[in-house]
Amino acid sequence: MEPTNTDILISRIVDDEATSKDWESFEQLAALEPEVWKKLAREQRDAANLRTAVGVAVEAADAIELPLGIAGAGAEHVFSRRFSPWIGWAMAAAVALAWLGADLVPMFNPELTPTNQAGISIVPASADDALNQYRSVGEQEGRYIGEMPKVMVEARAMPDGVRVEVIYLRQLLEREVVNGVYGLGEDDQGRATPVPIEPRVIQASDPI
Amino acid sequence: MSEERGQLVGSGAADHHHHGEDDQAWLREVWSDNRRWVAAILLAHKPKDAELDDLLQEVAMTLVRRIHDVRDPSKIRPWLRTVSINAARAAGRKRKVRLRLVPTGGDVEQAPAPENDESEALKNEAVRALEAAQRLHPDYREPLLLRCVRGMSYRRIAQTLELPVTTIETRIARARRMVRDEIEFEQEAATMRITQGQSQGAGA
Secondary structure (H helix, E strand, C coil): CCCCHHHHHHHHHHCCCCCHHHHHHHHHHHHHCCHHHHHHHHHHHHHHHHHHHHHHHHHHHHHCCCCCCCHHHHHHHHHHHHHHHHHHHHHHHHHHHHHHHHHCCCCCCHHHCCECCCCCECCCCCHHHHHHHHHHHHHHHCCEEEEEEEEEEEEEECCCCCCEEEEEEEEEEECCCCCCCEEEEECCCCCEEEEECCHHHCCCCCCC | CCHHHHHHHHCCCCCHHHCHHHHHHHHHHHHHHHHHHHHHHHHHHCCCCCCHHHHHHHHHHHHHHHHHHCCCHHHHHHHHHHHHHHHHHHHHHCCCCCEECCCCCCCCCCCCCCCHHHHHHHCCHHHHHHHHHHCCCHHHHHHHHHHCCCCCCHHHHHHHHCCCHHHHHHHHHHHHHHHHHHHHHHHHHHHHHHHHHHHHHHHC
């Protein structure tokens, strides 16, 4: 399926690579076949969609710096690799949160939280309040360590054309003491079964 | 980037990186100018479950360690492309070991299963276009994805892939047509499923 001259012409226009001669050819073609305008519009839309998706993905590169200044660059590499999945998306999340503007800023408003006369919170007034309570109790218990940068999953314009709905992943770092660490292995009959693993072989990036 | 620096990074000053103090600044310039399209190359060749950030780190590491192997500055881009493709392919060969914490005491809660609705929601128009592009043959998806990176003109893509400009524009045009065909096919299939579902519902 070789592309036709029309395909190539449209592709050049979409890519901003068309010369004035290309435009003349296109206009002559469109005078005979008005359908090519529709085709051009469709290609423009597809290209814009693809640019958006690729743009979001390759933005991650901006957060990756060269491991310079350390002999062999090994130690820095290990550090970067361990945290790299968070860095790129942290920027995207920051942008997304900027879109949200003031809506997300008041994470905790004591005035909105119902309290008894002693000032102790009874029922969280919002999910943010509940989360803050969890953090506070979790820290006291030694379970809650901190929060990783939010990961943006999706951002889409609201029907009003002004606001943007942002769906993001909130990741909390917790500590737990367990009696054993197991990997997923197979028994004699090929069925999945837990297999004990030495904790020292587990890498920081392995999924739980 | 100034014109002088552009020449430095793009074509001239072959041995600049051998001159001590400017080493790091030069390397940073090279990386800064090229990392986005490197990401696009990785996107075109990486396995689906490989992390783009990890692969970028691999390429950055190789750039620091091996750039001195490149004698001809005009070959830096093709060299970076080869490094990127190798990193992406190596990621595909690595065996994935999935680990699971199994509590034998305490009260660790099971993580909830991911919801299908969420993954459905992710399939918006842009993601579908990218997925369709990623299913193309590498000869087509690579120039198409590169063209989505700002500053990657047909000429620059041609230099990077070491192919004639006419080949690049033909491949991009064909890639677009294949992506469009696939999206339309998917839309028709989805419409057909809905119609079938409705007729079955009415029949019941």
